[in-house]
Amino acid sequence: MSTALAGSRWIKADLRARKGQAALTVLAVAGIVAALITAATLLEDGTNPWRSLFAQTDGAHVWLYTKNSPRVALNGIDGVTRTAGPYRSAPVTVAQGGKKEPAALRAMPATPPTVAHPVVAEGKWLDVAQPDGVVVERTFATALRLRVGASFTVIALSGERHTLYVRGIADSAEQGFYPQWTPGLAYVLPAMLDRVEPMLGRSEWVTGLRLADPDATQVVSQRVVVMLEDELQRVYTWREVRAAMELDNRLLGTLLALFGVVGLVAAALALANAAGGRVLGQLRDLATLKSMGFTKGQIALLLLVEHGALGLLGVALGAVAGWGVMALVLGATSVAPIPVLAIIGGTALVVLAAVGLPAWRGGRTPPIPDVPSAPPRGHLSRLARLALLVRLPPALVLGTRDAFTRRVPAFLTAFGLAVPMMMTTIGLGVWATLDDFADHPEQVGQHASLYVRPGKLLEAADAKRIAEQDRDVAAVYPGTDVNALAPGEARSVRVRAIGSSTAPYPFSVVEGRMYGRQGEAVAGQGLLDLLGVKIGDRVRLTVGGTPLIVRIVGRTVEPDQDGVVLSVGLDSLAAKDAVPPEFYALALKPGADQAEVRGRLMAESAESLDVQAAVNPADRLSIIRVVIVALIAVLTLIGLANLLTASALGLRDHAFDLAVLKAMGLTPRQVMATLVMGTGLLVVLGVGVGAAVGMSVVTGLIDLQGHTSGVGAGIGRAPSALTLAIAVVTAVGTALAVALIPARRAARAQVPVTSR
């Protein structure tokens, strides 16, 4: 008790004397913990909205689309417990606020089914009393800015317009979120659908199967493929829906986790370095405390409590911040307690371990205060000898010598700066990659920036003519997207037929070659992984009953559909699927404005063309830039904490030398240069090594992430030389400026020959 009282006085006094450094430590640790918690939450399955949506809606595990209402007993399949539908579904275009969005109008009864029933979030479910009522899927409604009661104009394939009214907005687990997953989904009563689209041939039937065992998906869907044969248009399972809902979370989570884990190592080092440096600076005080009656263990405990408390405070702040941000963004229930507790416990242990060693060493301080604890007097380092050989100014030589007298802190300082610098370089690389996406969409498979679909009044040929006549259009590629069934796979894959085999659409082929004739195809990484094939293999798919046999000759960078896309020339497809083309992809001339061309095309065709702009992946991932800025800020704090320690230690070691140096005839400026040089050399070393290591791993890391996400390797970009140079110069400059302030004060001070 008495020791605690006396010890707390000492801790309070010491913390008061180094407020800035203490605050830096707390903030750095807090930032890392917040990043880790955010990462864990994003990576944790619980944040994926699919799980709760699926549970709320009693969702179906397998969804199949057929041309006609399936006439076989699907609920007779082993493992299928209940079925939803079949519901009739018709493709329509929703005209809302000058925009036209593709939608699927689904017929649903007024009494919600027991399986896969959408959960009404706002308003009410369909009712026969309001035949023109429509219930819109929530993300689709958000994208269209629809509210309950708003009008909802649909244009059928015949070109007929119908005005419906939004009766409710509902959540559903049967497809991914709009606009990542198109078309958007809206529910109407069957009678209404018959009015909007009387032609049965223009609609399809949707059936959901709920399984006893979710893992039986594969078996069941293959059984369905066999039973329905040509009837079947496409199949997808809960796995694809879940993957579609989590895509961005995973990428962000991975990025945060990488930064968080490496940052934690850096923060632990910074903490150990700060505690160690502080202990070295306090050896005399510690000895005095011992002479007054503090025991070895008490001193160690005192140091552990002081430095550990700072770290633990940071952990607590970080936990609150991380939890708060996640609760705010994803809702209070999204944060899973177990990983968060594990992170808090783990980081707390790391913090205590990091300060434990310096604390233990501090406890072993001999209790005789007057023995000066001189830094190890080393011989001149090799660097210093080199500096002498080339006749550098004395300040530089002395500084060079000083930089390495204490090996461990010197290493910790350089390493402690190298790690943040490495991560900063990686962050800049991610930034450069995003910039590259935005500036060169053709390199990520987005050569065309506008997609034109002929409307109801136009023939495909007219649409092509209008597009070709525009002065800013460089090339027009006819194209069609179809869904294909892969043998042995429980899901449909996208086949994108665009251009022709002889005049191919300029995909960004990163491996193998572009297809050059009929029967050849290129694929995204996701497709290669899904089918377990490699370049050179032949694959057999079924498109609406017609087999499609192609040889994969190359791999493209494929940002859509998790890379599960096979791209072929339009002539590789059967004529029934390929003619007329579903859309035209327009590549614009350099410098042409997307929106301007779109406006012109709309005017030219008297609003009858449906013109859509390609969505660049970089736009969707712009949140990453915010994350990068925040992470670089945290890393800067860690770097600064290291620097303060280094310069404090340098000053302490040289307080005695200053008088001697002055006596030898060094001007205050030279003394200052000596001190700054001591830290500056370590800074330059750390920053240089960090930047070099970062540069060497950045493209590999991004490509690895690209590979796992299905987009495929070949997207990674290192930061430009200029960016990196600016980052390095800024880091070194800031570091020198930070080292300069205490050095200046020390050099100017009238230094008595003090004892230590």
Add this chain to the structure above:
Amino acid sequence: MNAVLKAVNLVKIYQDGAVPVPAVRGVDLQVEPGEFVAIMGPSGSGKSTLVHMLGGLDTRTSGEIWLDGKRADTLSESAWALLRRKKIGFVFQFFNLVTNMTVGDNVELPALLAGASPKVARERRESLLAALNLTDRADAAPAQLSGGEQQRVALARALANQPSLLLADEPTGNLDSRNTRDVLRLLSEVHKEGQTIIMVTHDARVASLADRLVSLFDGEIVDDGRIARRRTGTAGEVIDLR
């Protein structure tokens, strides 16, 4: 009457390098309550080592140390620390105030450590600082004080727990003559109140303040004798130092 301190055949040999360096070779010393002993000797004679050993800051190689009739040399480092809290006050040449703490906190710290309540510790600090004329500097940082003031604070700190033994290692070694005089006057005052003091010095004039002079040479006691008091009183003698 029991001796406050008794050292029997105390030996210290430093084993740093290949060659063992004997610093103290067989010292026998007995200090009675209320005695003021000055230990003198040239540099390297082992006087600081001796005092450090007597206070438990350094371990002995062989021999015995008895404090207040109890054997202390066999104690562990931690047990020595606990013993120091109540029985020993230290004053060093370079003052050794805890740099981050205010003057007041420096003086309160030993009292708190010995188990006094914050209120008692504060009262004791106020009376000590008042006695040393430092009341108005209580909130200052040690670095803002002159050397003499710092040493007076260090003395207050050493006396905060009314230790049975005050060990002073060159307390005036780093002070000018005026501050030396101030510190010595304080030492003699506490001595008059019955404080047992062992003081290391190499200054004969400082040593002359003591009752008894022990001369150390190459780690051995070469002379141990009482200083004859002049009848003219002690205060004047201190002033003569100027």
